[in-house]
Amino acid sequence: MFNNELLSDVHFIVGINGVTKRIPAHKYVLAIGSSVFFAMFNGDLAENKDEIHIPDVEPKAFLALLRYLYCDEVCLEADTVLPTLYASKKYIVPYLAQACVEFLETSLSYKNACILLSQSCLFEDADLTHRCWEVIDAQTELSLCADGFTDVDIKTLKAIISRESLSVNELVVFDAADRWAEAECLRKDVEPSGINKREMLGDALFLIRIPTMLLQEFADGPAMSDLLTKEEIISIFVWYSATKKPELTYPTERRRGLTPHCCHRFQSTAYRSNQWRYRGRCDSIQFMADKRIFIAGYGLYGSSTGAANYKANIKLSHNGVVLSEETAGFFSDGCSKTFSVWFKNPVQCEPGLFYTASAILDGNELSYFGQEGLSEVVCDGITIQFQCSIDSTNGTGVQGGQIPELVFYH
Structure with missing residues (x-):
């Protein structure tokens, strides 16, 4: 009976002038699926008109709402999901509203984050806003x-x-x-x-x-x-x-920014006289988080035989596609601590997907390396799993090697 004139007892004129659509419906079906429609047809202020005008909802969004009420089907598209979210909130259909939010979250990126923030505030959706x-x-x-x-x-x-x-x-x-x-x-x-x-x-x-x-x-x-x-x-x-600074109408304190989190995957650090060596080979490890994180960089080991300068090429990829790559230098003072190398911009990593972290170092060949590696680490409420990468040609794996730390925001 969805979008069907057969036995329909109400029509909606949906949209604004010029792009309106006349949509047939059945009061009983709508009333049992939405408390707003129930009140509209059966409450003290019930509508007795054969046609009801709804200028603030797009026709495609209203049809998506009706499809859910009639067929229990969620049909969302990128260009209609926001209007559908509005319609589902207006008519209090919470499951469809949640499906819209989940759809938006899967497509959320820096490209649309600001405009979606604007929409989420308009719809008062706290989860999407967050x-x-x-x-x-x-x-x-x-x-x-x-x-x-x-x-x-x-x-x-x-x-x-x-x-x-x-x-x-x-x-x-x-x-x-x-x-x-x-x-x-x-x-x-x-x-x-x-x-x-x-x-x-x-x-x-x-x-x-x-x-x-x-x-x-x-x-x-x-x-x-x-x-x-x-x-x-x-x-x-x-x-x-000036020593005595004038009063300004602009804030003079720096922003606090975010504090990066550091996931350390080794329980101990070691060095031997004949390893770990760098000869332009790739150290690589795969990881997967249970929540969305933003990889900002890696912690790397440096020289085990005194001070040395390194040039590091770091890379983050997914299914063979490079998401970000950066070449930067760092100075190792010969101690066993790690040295952070950063991407220009943090990279968004979705939950439940494996990503590959890689590093190629050029500098003093002998360095520290990690031992007693963990296949799963919980860091600030985020669970990160590690597995070996086929891209690793220098011996790094879950149990030992390079790339001891993932530096991330969440």
């Missing part, structure tokens, strides 16, 4: 540089740029706010001048922690933009150099 903040906090620069960032509303913009736990250079926040203001001017069909962009930002501009930038960053960035007044630029320059 997941969006996880991505934005861990991958702040990527999230702020994504195309969708300029489409958020002013309330969401303020929430993001005022957040204490953002892990990002403040210049990135300033540039993102500038791009948003320009896009807002274009949406309102006004010239994107400095005055108009300031007007669009309003007091959101004063949430940016401009004085926490390096002097050179400020001079080449905000000071050269058209967002700040001459008086503000002079005051901030004076603030950088």
